Amino acid sequence: MIRMVAPLLVFLGLIWLLLISLPTAEQRRQVASPLIGREVPNFTLPCLLEPDVIYSTADLRGQPFILNVWGSWCPSCVTEHPYITRMGREAGVPLVGLNWRDERDDALAWIRRFGDAWTMHMNDEEGFAAIDLGVYGAPETFLIDHRGVIRHKHIGPVDSSSYDDLLNRINEMRRDAGI
Amino acid sequence: MIAEFGQISLILALILAALLATVPLWGAYRNNQALMNLAPSLVVGHFVFLLAAFLALATSFLRHDFTVINVAINSNLLLPWYYRLVATWGSHEGSLLVWMLILGSWMLAVALLSRKVLPNYFMARVLAVMGMISVGFLLFTILTSNPFDRILPGPPDGQDLNPLLQDWAMIVHPPMLYMGYVGMSVAFAFAIAGLLSGRMQKEWVRWSRPWTLAAWAFLSAGIMLGSWWAYYELGWGGWWFWDPVENASFIPWLIATALIHAQAVTEKRGAFPAWTILLSIAAFSTVLLGAFIVRSGVLTSVHAFAVDPERGVFILSYMVLVTGAALALYAVRAPRVMTGQGFGYVSRESTLLINNVFMSVAAAMVILGTLYPLLIDLMGWGQISVGPPYFSVMFILMMIPIVALMPLGPFTRWGQDDLKRVFSPLTVSLITAVVVGTAIAALLGAFNVRAVTGWIGGLWLILGALAYLMHQKKAARRLRLTGGQTGMILAHAGVGVFVIGVAMVESMTYERTVRFAPGDTRELAGYTWHLEEIAPVKGKNWIATEGRFTVYRGDREITRLNPQQRLYHRGQQVMTQVSLQAGITRDLYIAMGEPLNDGTGAWSIRIQIHPFVRWIWFGAFMVTLGALVAASDQRYWKPYRATAEDAAGAQGAQPA
Secondary structure (H helix, E strand, C coil), X not given: CHHHHHHHHHHHHHHHHHHHHHHHHHHHHHHCCCCXXXXXXXXXXXXXXXXXXXXXXXXXXXXXXXEEEECCCCHHHHHHHHHHHHHHHHCCCCEEEEEEXXXXXXXXXXXXXXXXXXXXXXXECCCHHHHHHCCCCCCEEEEECCCCEEEEEEECCCCHHHHHHHHHHHHHHHHHHCC | CHHHHHHHHHHHHHXXXXXXXXHHHHHHHHCCHHHHHHHHHHHHHHHHHHHHHHHHHHHHHHCCCCCEHHHHHHCCCCCCHHHHHHHCCCCHHHHHHHHHHHHHHHHHHHHHHCCCCCCHHHHHHHHXXXXXXXXXXXXXXXXXXXXXXXCCCCCCCCCCCCHHHCCHHHHHHHHHHHHHHHHHHHHHHHHHHHHHHCCCHHHHHHHHHHXXXXXXXXXXXXXXXXXXXXXXXXXXXXXXXXXXXXHXXXXXXXXXXXXXXXXXXXXXXXXXXXXXXXXXXXHHHHHHHHHHHHHHCCCCCCCCCCCCHHHHHHHHHHHHHHHHHHHHHHHHHHXXXXXCCXXXXXXXXXXXXXXXXXXXXXXXXXXXXXXHHHHHHHCCXXXXXXXXXXXXXHHHHHHHHHHHHCCHHHHCCCCCCCHHHHHHHHHHHHHHHHHHHHHHHHHCCCCCHHHHHHHHHHHHHHHXXXXXXXXXXXXXXXXXXXXHHHHHHHHHHHHXXXXXXXXXXXXXXXXXXXXXXXXXXXXXXXXXXXEEEEEEEECCCCEEEEEEEEEEECCEEEEXXXXXXXXXXXCCEEEEECEEECCCCEEEEEEEEEEXXXXXXXXXXXXXXXXXXXXXXXXXXXXXXXXXHHHCCHHHHCCCCCCHHHHHHHHCCCCC
């Protein structure tokens, strides 16, 4: 009898494993970025507002900062915009907007319409910086500490449920940096 | 309007499937001919409505109906019509629809082709079990993944079909693979019908064999096409990555390989019938497991669908119902069918048993490797991914005994045999394989362990298959082989061709990333590579940077290759378009890397030479063809004659 029931028991064990793995799958995707804990790639990009001005990630060494990837073509970026605006006010660290694969005119029109939330703008028209960063969709938000290490990556729009967590992480980075 | 028509067709198909799942089964239980005879008509209706639903979705794609969400997400105005058709199965929802259409087609094929072969009560049960399977998939589609959902007002233009899927292999790969996946449900249904009928173990196995072989052939072909597509489309030049989704197709293949061999034993000798039933259940269950892995997002993979845990829960519940019920039925009924003849240590039975042990263990190890990251994560031991090192080592270990023993199998007699007798006709083949294999590897400059072993093993399989052919010829005076024998010879020789291909690719692939500026000429791997220019080109829905290469061997021009880096502007996606020249003994393979931005217009270029890589797919093609030839064996298609046993078989399901 045991021999006959054994396949059923093995099968039920497998189902149990799969069932309890389901809810954690989403979290695992969030964490599983190989860039977490690594140094932020060094890239140099023109400013979106004044194309003659050039910014580089190296300029930001010594202080924590937030890097928010967005585009005027991205509907979720509109959704998260109120939270990004609030983050710019409350975080107390530079908030860099990386405008990704966008037409400059469209991006400027977008800022005029929804407001400028960022303290610094980078224009990644070709998308090379985003490839270095491992961006696979907008919006994405990176938290980078004063040593230039990527501490956290938030995929998708920032919303009320993730905002507090992000702000806590930012405050932690500020404490580490002593500011 | 067309989408609503499709929606209604799906619901009607669901109703017919629900009737099919119950009425004929009740008829078989009460021995009511009229109710049993309803099954084939219900199958026809079920198929017609599924076809209508599929055509409705295809039409929505062809006519740019962006008010259908699925169309708006996976297609746009620039997409040429053939890719719009492919887009029908490019998404999770659409692929489910194709899945069900194929299920409907298998049911129709069984109802038509096995009409004379199967007794009424058995046909009714088989079709009813498949009807139950269809109910599950239809509910899944209608409740969680409706391809006909609308968005009003619709956007003026849609997004894009994933550019990786914009390729002709994508037109054939998914339907072929699904033919294999869904075909496993036929073997499953036969096994369940066999369990329900009791006693009939030998007959149902014979009836089931051609269907299992056909499904296995399609599965092999589908996997082969996927591997080929990955090779030239992903731009990495690999042919197998041990990715969870690939494993999801490989696990049922291994189980089904064991199954077709176990069926041979059960049909001919009545030995291990319970094992055959268990494998039939396992083959379809691992298909469902694969569907779960691909569609629930439980494992991350390069080609998973857009994921949704809710779908995962649905598939899991469905698996519990289907496999759980089947295994419970097995636990209750199998003791009754457990009667087999004994056999000696050296016998056809034991060679096939060895095959089964290795195939099943290999399948178990692939399952373990695929699910291991889940287990580790669950135990809180961190996140790991099990990569090619584990799979390759494990797999080679499993395959060596299979390759070594495979040619012996066909020469072995049923019941009891003598090792010396079995081996004597193969002595010449073995010696030739060792000598010639070593010589060829040495001549090709591939004198390493993997290549030499591969050549010896591959030739041993091919010559072993030929030796069997000669042996049969001598025994029968003239060459008359059954479909089963011809298929077996073809398939076993095909494995030999495959083994040679794998061994050469794995040991001798040449790969370099080189800087090329326009006008550069370089000598690499015995060829002269000249980059004439780098130019922009424009396609229907993409723009690209194209490198124009000419390859020379000595002074002779061999080919011109034009790899591209494409930008699909709608999806803003970068895609590498490989350029390759195929050859019997080697493929020349060029892919564009990145621009070096050093002011000279130079790019990094990936150059690869894959020796004997075509042999991998050609071998797999021979295996596929062999299985189809075997499925056509006349023995399987003899009309059924009612006997006294018939009535007893029908009564087998009556409560005692």
